[in-house]
Amino acid sequence: MVKIPTIKQNDNTVMPIIGLGTYTSTGGDCKRAVKDAIDAGYRHFDTAYFYENEAEVGEAIREKIAEGAIKREDVYIVTKLWCHFHDPERVEKACRLSLKNFGLDYIDMYLMHWPYAYVYEGDRVMFPTDPSGEVKLSDVDYVDTWKAMEKLVGLGLTKSIGVSNFNSKQLTRLLSAATIKPVHNQIEAHPGLSQKKLIEFCKNLNIVVTGYCPLGRPEGNRGDFLNDKKIIEIGKKYNKSSAQVILRWLVDSGVVPIPKSVTKSRIQANIDIFDFQLSAEDRQVLDGFNTGHRIIPMTHAKNSPHYPFHEEF
Numbered sequence: 001m002v003k004i005p006t007i008k009q010n011d012n013t014v015m016p017i018i019g020l021g022t023y024t025s026t027g028g029d030c031k032r033a034v035k036d037a038i039d040a041g042y043r044h045f046d047t048a049y050f051y052e053n054e055a056e057v058g059e060a061i062r063e064k065i066a067e068g069a070i071k072r073e074d075v076y077i078v079t080k081l082w083c084h085f086h087d088p089e090r091v092e093k094a095c096r097l098s099l100k101n102f103g104l105d106y107i108d109m110y111l112m113h114w115p116y117a118y119v120y121e122g123d124r125v126m127f128p129t130d131p132s133g134e135v136k137l138s139d140v141d142y143v144d145t146w147k148a149m150e151k152l153v154g155l156g157l158t159k160s161i162g163v164s165n166f167n168s169k170q171l172t173r174l175l176s177a178a179t180i181k182p183v184h185n186q187i188e189a190h191p192g193l194s195q196k197k198l199i200e201f202c203k204n205l206n207i208v209v210t211g212y213c214p215l216g217r218p219e220g221n222r223g224d225f226l227n228d229k230k231i232i233e234i235g236k237k238y239n240k241s242s243a244q245v246i247l248r249w250l251v252d253s254g255v256v257p258i259p260k261s262v263t264k265s266r267i268q269a270n271i272d273i274f275d276f277q278l279s280a281e282d283r284q285v286l287d288g289f290n291t292g293h294r295i296i297p298m299t300h301a302k303n304s305p306h307y308p309f310h311e312e313f
């Protein structure tokens with residue numbers, strides 16, 4: 001079993017520096033993946049209300065606790081408030097819904113999934129749309145949503161709170177109003193979008209960056225970075241796969257990656273990255289892939305005043 005290093009965060013909580021992503025893991029695959037991951041050594045799990053798999057993640061963890069394999073305090077569970085729950089009146093209810101899905105009494109990290117909001121039309125209506133098919137945006141300010149999230153910590157529903165997909169200006173504005181500082185900013189990070197400026201910005205504020213789509217979200221045989229000859233060649237030097245090289249590069253870049261997999265061998269391999277060190281030269285090669293291209297631009301929200309990607313970083 002791999003022993004994953006941990007990081008101490010700005011609220012004194014501690015988190016493993018790589019986790020398991022779970023977006024699109026459903027239908028039994030998710031539960032099996034979380035259990036395989038626990039066996040492999042993972043102790044950090046990333047999900048969201050939006051992924052509709054909190055129940056599977058919770059079931060896997062509760063079964064592993066019942067088996068005596070882990071204790072609740074050994075695992076770090078991250079989930080997220082979806083955009084239709086931003087109205088401060090809905091935040092506590094949304095968090096309690098997630099806890100009910102998990103079958104647990106606290107979350108480790110509750111993130112605001114995006115800075116922009118949607119109109120609420122029901123708990124399960126994730127993308128409320130108008131007759132022309134446009135997503136109905138709401139003008140709730142993320143600062144007001146954050147104020148409601150701060151109360152969740154006092155209620156003991158979550159140990160920590162953080163944000164996702166916030167740009168540097170939004171973080172600055174949030175910090176000027178916050179009583180509790182965000183612990184995380186979860187952002188897209190992979191060789192094509194290395195996010196050096198935002199990572200440095202967050203580091204200076206002592207905010208941990210967790211990185212989504214760390215492998216560039218490969219699907220089927222469309223491997224992009226995973227099939228790249230230069231990355232494969234680097235891997236050969238260390239007897240590692242291109243996925244392992246990329247994940248190690250992210251960790252060395254100050255990012256906590258959360259690769260998703262439902263494949264046991266990949267789940268195991270993706271954390272087997274702590275027994276080698278990339279040379280400065282190899283890290284530079286990885287740095288050279290940055291094009292700034294986003295896999296997840298969420299352009300349907302570009303007219304929201306809180307859309308994050310109009311800024312440089």
Ligand SMILES: NC(=O)C1=CN([C@@H]2O[C@H](COP(=O)(O)OP(=O)(O)OC[C@H]3O[C@@H](n4cnc5c(N)ncnc54)[C@H](OP(=O)(O)O)[C@@H]3O)[C@@H](O)[C@H]2O)C=CC1
Pocket residue numbers: 020021022023024046047113164165186187211212213214215216217218219220226243244258259260261262263266267269270296
């Ligand atoms: N905050 C946010 O807005 C967002 C957060 N996220 C979070 O980040 C996580 C990771 O991002 P995600 O979009 O899933 O993309 P990833 O970059 O993690 O790619 C996942 C894909 O890579 C495959 N894969 C995993 N490991 C390997 C490997 N070693 N070799 C080859 N293929 C591999 C998986 O296949 P298979 O499962 O079949 O093995 C899956 O198809 C999400 O699952 C979610 O938890 C993601 C997007 C946005």
Ligand SMILES: O=C1CO[C@H](CO)[C@@H](O)[C@@H]1O
Pocket residue numbers: 023048113296
């Ligand atoms: O977490 C997420 C997973 O990916 C989705 C896009 O495919 C995003 O909408 C969402 O933020």
